Amino acid sequence: MRELRYRAIAGDLRRQIEAKEFATGRLLSSEAELSAAYGASRVTVRKALEELRGDGLVESRQGYGWFVAVDPLRQTLGRLGTIEAQLEASGVRADRRVLDFGFVRAPDRVAGLLGLEEGGTVLRVRRLNLADGAPFARVTVWATEEFGAGLSRDDVERRSFYDFLAGSGRGVGTAVQTIGAAAAGAQDARVLDVPVGSPVLRCERVTCDRSGAPVLVAEHVFPALRTEFVVELPNLANDSIAPSGLRLVE
Amino acid sequence: MRELRYRAIAGDLRRQIEAKEFATGRLLSSEAELSAAYGASRVTVRKALEELRGDGLVESRQGYGWFVAVDPLRQTLGRLGTIEAQLEASGVRADRRVLDFGFVRAPDRVAGLLGLEEGGTVLRVRRLNLADGAPFARVTVWATEEFGAGLSRDDVERRSFYDFLAGSGRGVGTAVQTIGAAAAGAQDARVLDVPVGSPVLRCERVTCDRSGAPVLVAEHVFPALRTEFVVELPNLANDSIAPSGLRLVE
DNA sequence: CTCTCTCACTTGTCCTATACTTGTATCATA
DNA sequence: TATGATACAAGTATAGGACAAGTGAGAGAG
Known part of the structure; x- marks a missing residue:
């Protein structure tokens, strides 16, 4: 040929x-x-x-x-995708298991982030990510009721929330992510198979649609012993800079 | 191009x-x-x-x-800069105290990152960063002997390594930063005033000069309870920071 | 000392000319 | 049909210049 x-x-x-x-x-x-x-x-x-x-x-x-x-969207979805895709690219078998799926009363913090009134309803999905069969992340996603209404358990098991957000009319807008450390709680320790109190990376991401309205809150918990973030900071002379900043929490 | x-x-x-x-x-x-x-x-x-x-x-x-x-700070803030600059931008009084200054045998890991042969000599500076008088970061910087030779203890106490690198002929090139979590060791716990074993954020940054040669290795240890990273993802354009930047450590 | 004028210097806004870029079309060749 | 070679139109970046409008410092008059 x-x-x-x-x-x-x-x-x-x-x-x-x-x-x-x-x-x-x-x-x-x-x-x-x-x-x-x-x-x-x-x-x-x-x-x-x-x-x-x-x-x-x-x-x-x-x-x-x-x-x-x-135009970031095509590249983001077509090329980058999610953690799973990243892992698979490096030759690791990535699976996910949905632990929990259902509409619940939004925790106050989540309600605040999504701009809901206290006690509003959200779709909560709890999920476990596996790399080569070993658990490496516990993920909880809260979606606005409006957005979550169109999703089934089967949907979120097969595809990522980003796919659905991008595919819907809303589109994917900006996101703010915070990266912090914490000690593993009882539940995290159990599903991630680490001792209680061992350090974990905790990431919280608020994703907005193209109109700027917050749609998703995602919390990722990684065992610190097995994971770390890699941030490439491009040359400062370049124009596009990845803004990253440390913040003191109250 | x-x-x-x-x-x-x-x-x-x-x-x-x-x-x-x-x-x-x-x-x-x-x-x-x-x-x-x-x-x-x-x-x-x-x-x-x-x-x-x-x-x-x-x-x-x-x-x-x-x-x-x-107020050009709002702009420089997004472009990385140093932690101190970010803190001062948010109105916090930032001080630093140099704990230790001298040339030592490079740890194997640092030697590898800097491209030195095993047992090479580096300038090691250990420093404590204070925000409003309270310790919030323990910093260790290893610099190549060549770059470190031009620096005095007084220099590093007053200005950042970053300033010197930018001011020297080498210039600041790219950097790769890894963000991970760990448990506080005895020394970290003492200087940061947190219990031994409590979670800390551990950031390691390798900075290269404009020619691409690695010049600095910096390790920052933050108490997790007081600090977190905030990453703004404009339209998810920069996947280098997105969760796909997560890496499994061996 | 105070006021006014002058002059050098600055940015703001035009102009023309040139070199280089992509957009488009045509014709030739394998 | 894919590719090469060429030509021209339309748009952009840059150089160089001219002039208007604004600023500031100093000279000079009162």
Whole structure:
């Protein structure tokens, strides 16, 4: 089977872009330069670039150039996805087991984060994530009643909340995540198979839809001995910076 | 890969401003001088300055000049910077006390991260960070012998390593940070004033210079009860911080 | 000392010209 | 049909310049 020239070029560029060698918004080399670099004609290079545009990876403006697309959604869902996908990419078998599914009275803290009045109803899903059969995260997700109404237990067992949020009309907007440490409580210790009181990473994420309204609150608890976060801080000269800050809690 | 001239200039100016090379309210060089300094036309320099104005970093008055905006902190905060800067931005008085300063044999792990041969020498600085007088972080920094040679105890007591790296010819490049949880050891517990075994956040950051060579390894230990990381995910664009950045440790 | 004017210098806003970029079309070749 | 080569149109970045409008410091008059 003969590989088309423009497909090979598109694949090469795609690899570079997905490896985050360029920050979003950054300009690619001009068609003329790429043409020279690949030893292909401008027609071929353009065809490759247009294929990438079809995938939403790059965009172009006449007179300006080609640049890595800023539309995060496709990349987020298509490429990044969830923790499970990340694990599977590194060769670990990832499973999840839904422990609990149902509508409950929202805890005060969750109600506050979701902008509900006290005692409002939310969908609560408790889940255990497994890596190679060993438990490595206990996840609790609270969703607004309105959003959760359209979800079945089977849904959340098979696909992620993000998929549903992205697929719905609301879309995925911004999110704020806090990362903290805590000591494992009795329940966490039991399902994660660690001693009570051993350190755990506790992450809480509030996700909003595209209109800015909070829709999901997710709490992830990881055993500290087996997990850590890796944050790559791109060059400070670049424009797109991952804002991360430490905060003192009261 | 192209880089627009005015973006490069804007990045350079931004770096200078965020490194606090100008006091707030202080005038920048005139457009004509900047134009000569960068070898660019006034149009280009203006475009760079206007980009910075869009970010709220600088302002201008006709007939007067360009000056650093009164509160550029909001911007620099999002761009990493140091913990102290973030604390001061939120109105907390930040102090630091150097506990220990000297050249030592590098621990194997640090030697590996810095690309040294086993048993190499590094500058080790142990420091306690205080917020409003209360200890909130124990910091250990290992610097390559070459970089550390130019630093005195007084230097590290007054300014951050980050400042020195930015000010030196090497410049600040990328950094990789891991965030994990652990239980407080005896020493941590003593200086942080928490019980032995209580959960702590442990952050390790490897900072490279602009050429990509690792220069600094920093370990920060925070008491979990008083601190947490906040990560804002604009449209989930930056997956480097999302939970997919989670890594299973061996 | 105080007021006013002048002058040098600044930013704000225009203009033209050039080089480079993408967008599009045509024709040739394998 | 995929690819190469070429040409031209439309848009952008940059250089260089001219002029208006505003600021500030100092000179000079009162």
